[in-house]
Structure formats: structure tokens, C-alpha cells
Amino acid sequence: MVARVCPELGRRKFPGLIFPVLIFSLLFCLSSPIRAQESPYIVTYDHYLEEPGSLEVEYFSTFGTQRGGNDFDAFWTEFEFGVTAWWTTEVYLAGQTTFNDSTIFTGFRWENRFRLLQREHVVNPVLYVEYENTSGADKILKEVEGHDVESDYAPSNAVLRKEHDHELELKLLLSSTFKGWNVAVNPIVTKNLLPSEPWEFGYAAGASRPLALKASPNHCNFCPENFIAGVEMYGGLGDTQSAGLHGTSHYVAPVVAWNLPSDWTVRLSTGFGLNDNSHRLLLRWGLSREFSGLGELVERWLGGRP
């Protein structure tokens, strides 16, 4: 969208890393970092929301192989804010570099997650509502739905960016934690806001566990409890015009998160395509940090009580 409004910006190299670096620096000045116990998932969601008043800033990158086209590196920055203990809101800004082609801004997403039950249950449901305003060149593959296949991403950025998607995405995040294990399943329904477009379906599922269930008394970088490992799987399930697995892509990805005592979280994921419609490899990494006190800061800006 921005690239359309301001073509000059689209032609320039998108400063993928500069923006998050600036944001991280600003937040360091304005608030205090806190330790987060982040899950290792990159695509799947568990039922845990952001703590109220906290802002988590995340930078993710996905390197993908592309048959019939150029490999790419898609990146996005997330700003995740805990409004209440039952509501988290989040904005994504995404871009991508297609090698031997160009680097472009590909759009934004605004997601909201609502915890539906007050207490913990065997299965905990969270409602996920997202509005997407992206171009066809968006390659972050944050979710795979409908008949998304590798060949969709093969054309040049100049061609792909001509398509614009305004989509509403709904997910039911079902998650359970038992004996240190987390199991999460996310059915996905997406609707392009063009009336002629069908409803699309997809899924993501994951399981993870910390390497140790008991904390050590000392502050340490390499204590096993700082690492959470797991696996996630995601893919499309067709659409209302053609439901099923025909012409869909699927991935499986071992994932690991390293929650550092210095309040940073590092995530790594190596995704493997499971059929001929999938990218062969999706190599992802992410860096995040959570900042507290943002709620009070916003309150002050809005003239609330000190």
C-alpha cells in the first residue's frame, strides 16, 4: 500500500533492520525490559497473552527457497501490547527482499487475541481476529491457508505487488499445558474482503517443552530451563470452492527458543516443505524483547491518572 502511495519508497531498498533497531533503542530509553517466557513457535499460537501494560517488540526473518524463481528473505516487525489480561493487540509491518530482484514493503497486519475463559482448563480457547492489508508480494508465510503454493511466489516483485489483499483472518487458538508440555492447535479461516473471493482454510499446530522444568537458583545463560524446544506444523486446507488437501502446501518445522537472562529471546526454526507445492526450506529466526511500563506511559499521554 505504502509502495503504491509513495512509489519512491517502494523502489528504494527497504530498511528492514534499521526500523526495529530504532524502535528497540527508543524503548530502552522509555521503559524497563522484563524477562519473558516466550514459546518457541513462530507460526502457531498458544493461549498465553501479553502481560497487561507490556509491549513486546519482535523482529523475524524468513529465508525461503524458491523453485522457478529467486530465493527470498521476508522480514517483519511486531509490536505486541497487553491491553488487559484477556486482550492482546498487535501490529505487524512486513517487507521482503527477493534476491536478484528488489526489496519492498509488503503491508501491515493488525491482530487481536481475546482470551475466552477466565481460568485455566484442559483446553484453553483464545479468539484471534486479524485484519491484513498486504500486497501479493508478501512472503512472510506467517500462516499458510487455502491453496497457497510455492509457485504463487515465483513471479517478480513488480508483478506480485500489483495484487492487493484486504483480508480478515480468524483463528481459534486451542492450547493445553500439562507436565511442562504445551500442545496448541489453531484452525484458521480467512476471507478476502472482495465479495467474489472464497473463504480459505488452514491450520497450524505445535508441541513444545522446556528442557528443564525446574529453575536453577543462579542467573545463567545456558541453564536448560532457558531453552524451550518443540515442533510445529502448518498448511492449507483449501477453500469453500475446493476444500481438501488438493493443491495445498504443508510444512513441518523444529523450533527452539532461548530466553536469555538479559531479557532477550531468540527463536530459530527450520521449516521443511512436505509436498511438491511447498517451499523446500523455510529458515526462520527471530529476536524479541519485552518492555514493561508502556501502559503507564500511554496513560500519561492520554491524560489519565498518574
Added chain:
Amino acid sequence: MKVRFALFRPAGRIGWATIVAILVGISVFGAAWAAAQKEDAAASKNRKSTYAALAEAPEKARQKRNPFAGDAQAVAAGEKLFEQHCVQCHGRNAEGAKYGPSLLREEVQQATPGTLFWILTNGVVRRGMPVWSKLPEQERWQIVTFLESLKLQPATAHSGNLQPVKPVLR
């Protein structure tokens, strides 16, 4: 039909759908923010209700025994976890802060370990405390062990007159 097409125009410009989505979003955000603030203000007025969630723990949960009771290592680990996850709301000395109540008051200190564990696990979502079941069970018990160790601090809220306690965190 013409109107529908205009509403959902797939052009690169900011369309009506975007504007409406943003306006609705701002409205919802504002309303929820106001509700949260109202709830916060109400909580301040009625401190008793702040601790009412302790009474909601089921009997079975109350009777659970702390597997780390009296374990000095668990106290130290619990202190570390408290520093990492709880200080933001409950204050560096568990004395309470804007978003979380004091954990030194008698309501908390007289609660059974099982009750504290239940609160940690389930949170008090309507009052802003998130669920902490994402921490493994053992880590939650370590935090409970640390909270129990605060009973040993001089002058707890039993007198209703809190004394400064030894800073428990770095």
C-alpha cells in the same frame, strides 16, 4: 453492487475498508482501555476484593502440598523467578505496585501454598493478573516457596503496619 465494489476496492490506496477497520479498532481499543481503567479504579476503592480471588480456590487445590517446602534452593530459585516475572506488577519487595497488590498482607501470607499455586496457575484475569501456567509446575512451586519465605520477614501485614523489608532482589 457498485457501493460494495467501492468499499472493498483492492487498489493500493487506503480504501474505505481500511478506514472503517482502523476507526472500529480505535473505538474498541478506547472502550476496552476505559473499561480496564474503570476496573482498576474500582479495585483501588475496594481492597478487600483484590484478595477475594484467594477464596475462590477449590478445596482440592488448597490442600495441595508444596513439594519444595523448606528447600533453600527452591527459595533462591523462586526469588529469581519472582524477579523475572512478578516484580513488574507486585514491586521489588512484593510490597505491591500500581498493577498488583501487596503479597506481604495477611490475606496472602495466611493462604495455603496450594491456594497460592492455584492463583499462579489460573491468574485473576478479570483483575489483570495473567495466568502463569506457562511456567512449568515446579517453577510455580518455587515461586510459592519464595512467597512463603517472606513470612519469615519481620513485621508483615499482621500488624497492619508494614515495615520496610530487606530488599530481596538485586
